[in-house]
């Protein structure tokens with residue numbers, strides 16, 4: 001075991017050549033990641049739980065009694081954090097979650113294994129919600145193809161579809177949080193969000209790996225119904 005640049009002990013994996021280099025590097029990163037160790041200690045399904053916790057500590061998004069939608073929820077770290085903060089397990093708040101993959105049960109969370117891009121997804125989610133939402137959050141990440149332009153289009157497509165869905169289900173004053181990558185949201189989506197929400201910003205929590213281009217778009221103060229339509233009507237055609 002050697003020390004890293006911060007003086008912490010660093011684990012190296014000796015695979016004797018039986019492991020692919022990418023697998024060895026992934027395993028070393030997991031073993032040396034303080035958030036992975038912390039998640040294990042705190043009983044969270046993923047280190048991603050700390051990204052939401054940090055964003056929530058700073059912007060106070062989650063409150064008891066709220067209704068939350070978690071898009072791309074597996075393995076469930078964000079759902080766990082949201083369920084705890086809104087009081088979903090004791091019936092005060094509500095968390096509905098979907099993912100392409102299966103997800104083990106999280107107390108208080110209503111889950112469906114579903115592709116968000118499937119045309120039936122918005123109606124299924126609305127039925128699960130049974131009313132408006134206070135927060136729509138998406139940590140969805142499309143599988144990469146290695147072709148930069150295609151990957152970028154897929155990411156933008158997911159964020160735009162999530163934003164459209166959020167605008168349909170959010171209550172006035174609600175918030176939208178979504179994973180974007182380096183490029184952030186594109187200009188037309190930013191313009192729409194700025195029209196629809198009181199505040200729009202990009203955030204990079206400390207738990208988001210420094211070497212990753214991942215960041216989050218946070219839009220708060222959804223103008224909702226009438227106010228939103230008035231703002232749109234005032235815009236030049």
Ligand SMILES: C[S@@+](CC[C@H](N)C(=O)[O-])C[C@H]1O[C@@H](n2cnc3c(N)ncnc32)[C@H](O)[C@@H]1O
Pocket residue numbers: 045046048049071072073074075076077078079098099100101114115116117139140141142143
């Ligand atoms: C980074 S993980 C989410 C981690 C999660 N927030 C947590 O705290 O455990 C991204 C997830 O998005 C899901 N995903 C990607 N595209 C999706 C889609 N079209 N519909 C539903 N889920 C999707 C993936 O299956 C993956 O589980």
